[in-house]
Amino acid sequence: MSAPTLKVLGTLLASMQDELSGAEIGRVAKLSSGTLYPILLRLEAAGWLASRWETEDPKALGRPRRRFYRVTGVGAQKASAAFRELEPGFRKLPKPVGGRIAWA
């Protein structure tokens, strides 16, 4: 699993809201559209994410409809497993000193 994919999953799992739009995910995960959307579509095709259009009328909103993404049960399980797998690696990293990582 690539780092941007983990960022997307991490963003969705850590979000206080149930669903986030593509633009919001991109903003929080600091990913550009060209990187983000292929990942979102791939995860959705794999059943890790589900998406829906916002229900309001775009004419009334005066802007294009947003599409919201949320992590499915399967996605949450798999993502948690992936993060757990990575955890030991992170533990080995040097502890931050004064807010910055101290490289030996």
Add this chain to the structure above:
Amino acid sequence: MGLIAGAALTVIGGVSVRLLADELKAWMPHLTNRLIRHAVGKLPADQRERLFEEWSSDVDERPGDLSKLWTAADCIRGSWVMTRERARRKARDGASRVELWLGRILGLLEERGFILIRWRVLRNLRKQVARELDRASCDRLVEAVRVRVEVPIREGVRMTVRSGKARMSAKLIERGIAQVLKDLAQGATPPPPSDDPP
């Protein structure tokens, strides 16, 4: 005189720049729209409408005109990434299907002695097949064998093939298959097998 000319030039320059900026600003929505249309145009038909709306919404949420333009341009990269991923997936599926059947097909052809193949320790099958056989050829081969050949097919023949020094091409495989089917239909006796052992 020089001072007056300089002042006039400054005024004209300022006005021109402003006009140009206004013109660009006015064209910006059209330009971003064109970029997104171009990006979705490369995608499969079932994804175009969805991503056009989604990307338009994403671009719309960006604060400035330049960042809108940048996001729209980046969508082209996204579309390129998706197209490339799809092509890779297709090639991988095609290759694994061919891999599944190729051994059997070649085993049959060799057993019947209709093609002359020097069997070698075989490598790079996946790469070779992915390059040389498109999905349609693969499907044709699989169908040809599945539907029309009702003879026992030798199992477990191991794979990638080199015909002497030349690589075995998709055309050769297809020609071999066609020949086998034709001869089987006519009830012909196959020629003696190749003297190269499997």
